[in-house]
Amino acid sequence: MSKVKLINLVKKFDNKKILNNINLKIEEGELVSLLGPSGCGKSTTLKLIAGLIKADGGDILFNDESVLNVDTQKRGAVIVFQDYLLFPHMNVYDNIDFGLKIMKEKKEIRKEKVNNLISLVKLEGMENKYPSELSGGQKQRVAIARALAVKPKILLLDEPFSNLDIILRDEMREFVLEIQKKLNITTILVTHDKEEALMMSDKVAIMLDGEIKQFDSPKALYTNPSCIEVADFFGERNYIRGTVKENILTSDIGEFKVNCEDTDKISVMISPKNIAIYSNSDYKFNDSNKITGKIIKKRYGGDRTYYTVRAISYEFKITSPNDSYNVDDEVNICIDFNNSVYYTI
Incomplete structure (x- = not known):
């Protein structure tokens, strides 16, 4: 587990500020949502935390230590994308095992970890199936298991439920919450779905035009928005x-x-x-x-x-x-x- 702190974080693309001095503090074991409309900078923030892109200003701290100069593979922050990004030529077992192989874990240890994760995400009996043989929810479970396999300090979820139908979306929300609480892993969820953020999160950061307008509990955000912009965002x-x-x-x-x-x-x-x-x-x-x-x-x-x-x-x-x-x-x-x-x- 890790706590995460963003300090005056800035990101520009083509000299245009996408993120404008983002400040955020996430405690260990919390599930925090970055909520806002498309183009407000949510996914960019997630990619900066993971180290997939470089910041143009500010700092990112894991447990009070800067990770700006730490390689992506060594940061301990793993992203699960909405498109799953599973390897189509690998079965469920091998997809989950992939990160452990890269880390050069011993085969016996890998086998135990993969089997435990398959049980955790409730995919027993599907070890030999390929992504093309899985439903959307099953693919998402494999993607989450693959992310958890490397024991990340921070789990980053980039609109993970947006490709699922309504019934499956509700099921996966409950599933992710169950896993997150069981493992007590610090988790940051990017979403544009207001109900999803309010239902799932310990705290929610409202992002509008590259800025965090309010960071608060779901109830406080909804009942006592800090400004008219935040109030209007909720309908x-x-x-x-x-x-x-x-x-x-x-x-x-x-x-x-x-x-x-x-x-x-x-x-x-x-x-x-x-x-x-x-x-x-x-x-x-x-x-x-x-x-x-x-x-x-x-x-x-x-x-x-x-x-x-x-x-x-x-x-x-x-x-x-x-x-x-x-x-x-x-x-x-x-x-x-x-x-x-x-x-x-």
Whole structure:
């Protein structure tokens, strides 16, 4: 196991900064996700950690020691790519054994390690099969076993589930989590899938435009994003702008009691799930807390329904377990300001 520290890490391609002073600290045994859209620098960061490409500035520390001048093969960081990159002419056993052969391990030791790994990744009976005979999930298990065979200090996963169907993806997520926790290996996962990062990670780093915007626990990231950019990355949000004085938010849609310090310019971020929707007949709140509007869009999503409600100059995005309202219905909405996030602008 190793802890990883990135200090002011910079990478340029064709004189364009791809990574801009990345700072990150990952503790031993943690699973950390680098989450962001395509082109934000996630995979580049992973390749720098592995030593596949050279940094243009900053430092990379494993257990407080710089590895910038350590060869890729000696760093102890191994990448599993989304395309598996298995050797097509080798069977399962030989693919897993490959790294151990390169390390010149004795045959008896290699055999024991490979067999243990085959058992670990639940591929018993498939030792003699070739990659062309395997499913996507089985190929991914072989790739993970091959990576683990050389006993890496750090396991790097570059969008490993993106080529799998939904059911198999969920299965492989659980499988990787089980392996990671069992071995207690420091793991860095690159993904653009928000749900995947939130479900799998001890911590998540949000990367946007070559910078880390927030590094936090999954719950903190989702419920208390540090800036509007991070909030918007997690999907549709609602914003009300106004001023706050003596815990009263004054906006062009009304006045509301909030728990916020006085400020002349504020933007209140409200998650769609924190807006309740009611018909006139079953409205339960005081009139001073009521906003009246009309439903202009509705999308059914199984266990929840997605509404857009127009109220004065705003179009509120709302998710509700109640599917009983329809487009053009007049409704009342109530915002949970206690679970909203406030940004000074």
